[in-house]
Amino acid sequence: MHTIFKAGIAALTMIALHTPPVYGDSHNPTEKNDSDIESHSASAIAAPREFVTEHSGTFNGAKLRYRARAGETYLRDEEGKPSAAIFSFDYVAISDGKDRPVTFVWNGGPGSASLWLHMGTFGPKRVVVPSGAGHAGAPPFPLVASSETILDVTDLVFIDPVGTGYSRALGEHDGKEFWGLKEDAESISAFIRRWLSDNQRWNSPKFLLGESYGTTRAALVADILENEHSVALNGIVFISQALDYAGSTPYVADNLISHITYVPTMAATAYYHQRVDARGASLEEWVQQARDFAVDELLPALFKGNTLDADTRARVRDELARLTGLSPEYVEQANLRVRGTRFAKELLRDEGKIVGSLDARYLGDPVDDLTARADFDAASNAISGAYTAALMSYMQSDLAVVWERPYLSPADPRLSDEWNWNPKGRDAAWEPHWVNTSHNLVSAMEANPGLRVLVASGYYDLVTPFFDAEYTLNRYGITPDRVDYKYYGGGHMMYVNEEARLSLLSDVRAFLKAQLR
Template sequence: MRPLHSLMIGLLTPLLLASPLSHSADIEIEVDSPSAETSIPAATEFVTEHSGTFNGQKLRYRARAGETYLQDENGEPSAAIFSFDYVALNDGKDRPVTFVWNGGPGSASLWLHMGTFGPKRVVVPSDAGHAGAPPYPIVDSTETILDVTDLVFVDPVGTGFSRTLGEHDGKEFWGLTEDAESMAAFIRRWLNENNRWNSPKFLLGESYGTTRAALVADILETEHRVALNGIVFISQALDYAGSTPYVADNLISHITYVPTMAATAYYHERIDAQGASLEEWVQSAREFAVDELLPALFKGNTLDAEDRLRVRDELARLTGLTPEYVERANLRVRGNRFAKELLRDEGKIVGTLDGRYIGDPVDDLTARADFDAASNAISGAYKAAIMSYVQSDLAVNWDRRYLSPADPRLSDEWNWNPKGRDADWEPHWVNTSHNLVSALEANPGLKVLVASGYYDLVTPFFDAEYTLNRYGITPDRVDYRYYGGGHMMYVNEDARLELLRDVRAFLEEQLR
């Protein structure tokens, strides 16, 4: 790999950002600066120039780490959205741009930023080992997709350096709809400030970031008339019925988790695969889950004894659990309990974010893991990497705290009601699949790439198939890809390279 040479050209430069962001407005109205009455300083940015080689292509690019101000209905600044923008120099104003965010809700963009898609990345053990103590290797990410698209990594309000302004409170932005509206407003403002309305546009989100991306796509396509060229879902989470294993009567999750449990048992050699490949083993689990387990669970206590024994034993065989445990679970094995049960005889747990990781809890008798082995293994490395990188390479010299984890109020005050915080509604699973369908209906050229890790016990890959295969979306508009990792599959080096190749190919195909 060729080294990335950084040429620092700027430190702190005030940026005056304005223009009202009404969802129905088609015309941007420029104002000079925030009102003097608000006592809100101008937005802050840090600008540097760099050069590097990405996918064999030499590139000079500008890095802007800075705030973009959103405005309320009175035209006053309401929030400062901080983003990390990587824009190629002298490559034309219509170059593609991809807006990237992580999930949570409440996660800053450091995972995708420092994991693989930014120009630098942190290296953690590819074999699911613990990253240990610092220093951590921060290297050039020469395989990333900067050769085909500019990149904008976005931190929602209450994460990273993003904050509310003036008298505004985080609760105005902390919610399913509120969050998506703020991200759509940010994109409109960014396009306007950078004269990029005619650029090809992509969204790339991970986990809850896919929930957000479906909503944002709908808002952009149907309300703002901003056409997108493609969406990349990493660890898809649109319909939460298939990714909520801790609700006892949620039959859907008892089906969608089976292939991931089977893959994890295969990885840890807790099953007799009889020479089957991982893909073959997973396919057997898919077929069993739909053709045998689902009808059995639907029948409930009317299932006859012979069929029950057959289903019980096959579920145990595929997942590496004992028939006795499956029986006690009433054929309903919860994915979060599986993480503790698979290696119980060794006193170990497997990670939920990535089932390849192993943890050693003090309490060997607990029904479920009290911590996530994967998160414990890599979180320290990612936090250290982003803080070191933005200070040294991006010249971010600021005393503002980088919120990762998020503002401590965010989780408790998040509004899951799609109709608004104070509106009446019939409780149901979070589901933004209909929003994706709406965006696809509005834009016949829009397509989706779905990237899933085989060992993801948070957003199982079979849930992505279950979700996107049942809303009338034609198969040619969704491309499924699978990797030998978990929720953040890019911590596995082979998976990281495969993911980048697949995303690059998807972008290039959509651009054609």
């Protein structure tokens, strides 16, 4: 789903081809071309397929007529032949001028289609799941108007990368040509440039919004757009930031950084499940105690290794236990290095429960209580079925998408194994290191002094911890006034919590408006 795999580069020079849209209304949708297109199809490739409908709605109190286009955009290789079809869901205001802002939205993985952000909060309709971390149950799942979304201030384009959703490689091209750190970013930047041309929107304010690996992608795409193609951006929204993977890889034993970045999230989780004596502190105050301890005491202690004196070790051990709700004995056995993946299983082990990784508010009941780490993610299990069913139903009922092609969510099963994490190219020599696109973000921000970033994080995210976002973006020379941090009472997809969803939308809307001023 949103698993944070780790990535690398290569890249064709790609130019997108897209047939200008033909429009219909929601009762008489226009569909282009009935031919299906798959990888390694015949040399005669049919025109891009699209489904266009018109709608109206009220968003943040503003009435809006908008056109929805669900369809393909073709990328082309150096010989001008179609190399891939990227499918997107475009929501564009009707008769609102060519300078209206447009926000390009994607999820992560790599290998995730855009359905989470699309159906969770930013699309014009959304699926309703229990806000209090309960299981969504069985269908039917409520599908309601998302009247709080940001369509009042920006058009929205939800992008499914190659190998996800309906997006596929074409002709003689193979999916792995697009499955890599740089390859993926090149294809998405090519799509954006083609979309701007097809829709005559080059002078529109432009925003990127990514979640999880989608933030890794967003930093790279911003660098490519700003420095290789002179496409100026107005802002970037990072949801559940993952730029430098050192701080979000807790399952590597000798990764010192993740033992620090995960402490505040573990403390927040223990606070939520009432496994600590917070002594009257608020969640924010408790989390700040964990931040201070992690940097001022735990980091120096871990750095000293076996030269740490016994008294200091005991003090650090006991404080780590106090903040995280774990026993001093467990922390001692862990050698002061509590892995986030093991914490999910250990915190409530005495109750026979595990906490979710994507959202630690969720609880699971494993069959085997003795394993060191959870065998499944309780949060993913609780909501995945609802999101998938909602998107498929919404496509058929509202967007008039009728297509025999499978919608890949999860992605093409080859994608994970064939993903190229080498930043120098699939066949180049490379000494492996942590994936880190922070430098790409810095490069984009150097090229564009007006570019600012909003970072949205969930307190209970055990996949991309919020303290890692702070650690990452605070150390690259980016001035504090160019980065806004916002925190929510949820996890990786904080918007499943209704209060967090409303706050997230309000914060993103305010960020966009501020950048437009």
